[in-house]
Amino acid sequence: MTKSDTEMEQRDAKRKQRVAANSGIADWASASPSLLQRAVTAVARCGGALRLGYSRDGGVYSIGVYYNGESETDYVRESEGIDGYLTSLIEDFGDR
Numbered sequence: 514m515t516k517s518d519t520e521m522e523q524r525d526a527k528r529k530q531r532v533a534a535n536s537g538i539a540d541w542a543s544a545s546p547s548l549l550q551r552a553v554t555a556v557a558r559c560g561g562a563l564r565l566g567y568s569r570d571g572g573v574y575s576i577g578v579y580y581n582g583e584s585e586t587d588y589v590r591e592s593e594g595i596d597g598y599l600t601s602l603i604e605d606f607g608d609r
Contacts (some may be wrong), residue, residue, distance in 0.1 A: 537591040539567050539574045548599040554604040556580065568572070 541549075549565075556563050556578065562587075564577030574589040576598070589598045 529577075539589075539595070541565060541574070541589050541595075543591075544595045544599065548596055548603070552599045552602045553605045559606050561606070574598070576591055576602075580606075 518536075536554060553563055559580065561578065561580035564573040564575075564579070567573065568575055573591070574595050577588065578585050578587065578589045587598070589595055
């Protein structure tokens with residue numbers, strides 16, 4: 514890989530970050546690390562699990578909640594606030 518290839522990749526990565534930040538596209542990097550940790554802990558302590566991802570077009574957060582033999586996928590728009598969703602999830606499963 515040449516230096517120019519590396520520079521182009523870095524430029525593309527920065528552009529994608531800028532577009533995501535300005536377009537309301539879901540980005541897990543913008544979620545509170547503390548809330549993510551607390552949500553995973555709360556669900557896991559109850560015997561459940563979480564799956565974190567994005568919708569096919571990358572426009573919304575996709576959160577799979579596995580608990581008590583059942584699964585559910587919730588979708589959260591960037592404009593709805595992922596931190597608010599995580600806070601609700603922590604409350605539902607009990608932050609211990």
